[in-house]
Amino acid sequence: MLGFWIQNLNLVFVNSLLQFLYKHNHWLLFIALEVVCVVLLFSYNSYQGSVYLSTANAVSARLLRGQDKVTSYFGLAAKNKALVAQNAALQERIFALEAISSQHLLDSLSKEEALQRVHRTGYRITPAQVIDKSVNRTDNYITLDRGIADGVEPDMGVMGIDGIVGVVYKCTEHYSLVMPLLNSKSTVSCKVQGSDLGYLQWEGGDPRYAMLHDLPRYADVAVGDTIVTSGNSSFFPEGLMVGVVNELYPSSDGLYIALKVELATQFTRLEHAFVLGRMDADELDALKELLYPKKDKKKKN
Amino acid sequence: MEKTLTRIAWFVGLVLAQVLLFKKIYLFGLATPFVYVYFILALDKDLDKNKLMLLAFVLGLVVDVFCNTPGVNAGASVLLAFSRERLLRLFMPREEFENFEPGIESMGIWPFLRYAFLAVMLHHSALFLLEAFSFAHIGYLLLRILCSALLTVMLVMSIEFVRHRR
Numbered sequence: 001m002l003g004f005w006i007q008n009l010n011l012v013f014v015n016s017l018l019q020f021l022y023k024h025n026h027w028l029l030f031i032a033l034e035v036v037c038v039v040l041l042f043s044y045n046s047y048q049g050s051v052y053l054s055t056a057n058a059v060s061a062r063l064l065r066g067q068d069k070v071t072s073y074f075g076l077a078a079k080n081k082a083l084v085a086q087n088a089a090l091q092e093r094i095f096a097l098e099a100i101s102s103q104h105l106l107d108s109l110s111k112e113e114a115l116q117r118v119h120r121t122g123y124r125i126t127p128a129q130v131i132d133k134s135v136n137r138t139d140n141y142i143t144l145d146r147g148i149a150d151g152v153e154p155d156m157g158v159m160g161i162d163g164i165v166g167v168v169y170k171c172t173e174h175y176s177l178v179m180p181l182l183n184s185k186s187t188v189s190c191k192v193q194g195s196d197l198g199y200l201q202w203e204g205g206d207p208r209y210a211m212l213h214d215l216p217r218y219a220d221v222a223v224g225d226t227i228v229t230s231g232n233s234s235f236f237p238e239g240l241m242v243g244v245v246n247e248l249y250p251s252s253d254g255l256y257i258a259l260k261v262e263l264a265t266q267f268t269r270l271e272h273a274f275v276l277g278r279m280d281a282d283e284l285d286a287l288k289e290l291l292y293p294k295k296d297k298k299k300k301n
Numbered sequence: 302m303e304k305t306l307t308r309i310a311w312f313v314g315l316v317l318a319q320v321l322l323f324k325k326i327y328l329f330g331l332a333t334p335f336v337y338v339y340f341i342l343a344l345d346k347d348l349d350k351n352k353l354m355l356l357a358f359v360l361g362l363v364v365d366v367f368c369n370t371p372g373v374n375a376g377a378s379v380l381l382a383f384s385r386e387r388l389l390r391l392f393m394p395r396e397e398f399e400n401f402e403p404g405i406e407s408m409g410i411w412p413f414l415r416y417a418f419l420a421v422m423l424h425h426s427a428l429f430l431l432e433a434f435s436f437a438h439i440g441y442l443l444l445r446i447l448c449s450a451l452l453t454v455m456l457v458m459s460i461e462f463v464r465h466r467r
């Protein structure tokens with residue numbers, strides 16, 4: 001008798017559950033779709049997230065490059081001017097370096113040996129075109145028209161004409177996605193020219209400024225000082241232009257100061273970029289694997 | 302058949318306009334329009350809710366791929382599609398029981414404007430909150446939501462005017 005009742009009750013329950021689900025099937029679909037969205041959101045923000053749901057996939061990148069081909073004709077004169085100025089500055093540096101090297105290096109080394117040494121520790125530069133970018137979100141990205149086929153790999157540094165831009169995040173065969181300074185997850189080791197170390201982060205809002213944190217209180221720094229890369233990470237060589245100090249903020253515990261830095265790179269106008277591939281990256285990776293085996297494995301996956 | 306083709310044309314057109322033009326707008330450092338929501342707003346009233354949500358999901362996801370924000374636009378669009386029926390009921394012409402495509406022609410300027418504003422506010426709130434995923438800078442965020450919504454509604458109304466007042 002009791003068993004019959006339970007069975008009956010069960011049947012009624014299952015029936016009404018099915019009826020409920022049938023009646024409210026759009027609720028189920030709604031919840032399912034939103035769950036998919038949240039999963040996508042979180043998996044993308046991790047290092048392992050899919051590159052195919054980004055602007056670096058073949059279809060979207062091709063469309064964006066088509067648009068860039070059309071729009072890049074505007075403002076050619078200004079771009080030419082900037083390139084000529086950069087050429088002149090580089091030429092000056094070549095003369096200066098040649099003078100130094102002829103004085104010192106060539107005493108003990110032949111020119112070829114010296115060049116080889118440069119080659120071993122230097123950076124290979126791949127010019128690239130910015131085909132898409134954003135500056136109006138918390139996590140911005142830049143898409144470049146160079147990928148694995150051109151020797152670009154994740155974790156390479158990227159610079160523009162005026163200063164550093166960011167670090168390569170993900171690559172497809174012919175395109176790559178760069179995490180610029182204007183991304184809440186970007187951290188770049190920087191220093192005040194000639195002295196103290198800190199790390200640069202962006203806190204959203206104005207794309208012209210970022211914050212340099214963890215500078216010791218006694219740091220010798222003033223408004224107008226130049227901020228450059230520290231050379232502590234393998235992304236960038238030492239001394240690349242980052243920006244200029246705009247404001248000083250002492251931290252609440254008084255141990256550190258933070259700097260508001262006016263970035264040298266004008267992200268809203270960025271069109272050309274140079275990917276910096278370290279020549280001795282393999283050696284460095286091997287060394288890192290010896291020191292931090294776990295961390296390195298995670299990154300490689 | 303013709304209706305399906307028109308719909309596909311609107312879908313493609315709005316996505317292209319969004320990813321090639323509107324996503325780059327950043328007025329006063331605040332407002333970015335998301336005009337593609339017009340596609341969801343203007344689908345016929347009696348379209349099956351599940352179909353509407355799936356369409357909105359695909360639409361949002363395509364926009365997401367071009368903005369490097371997988372899940373953000375899709376999530377906001379699905380929410381809008383899910384709540385559209387209720388929003389529409391608020392401003393529906395009283396004696397209207399048959400199917401219609403929401404617009405200034407079928408609903409009148411003011412009801413459609415209010416419907417569009419509420420829907421866009423809902424969509425943009427979800428969108429910006431999902432994107433920021435924190436309540437830090439909440440004031441700035443609210444201002445961004447409001448300004449972006451106003452810009453989107455303005456553009457949606459312009460599309461409607463161009464469509465119906467030749």
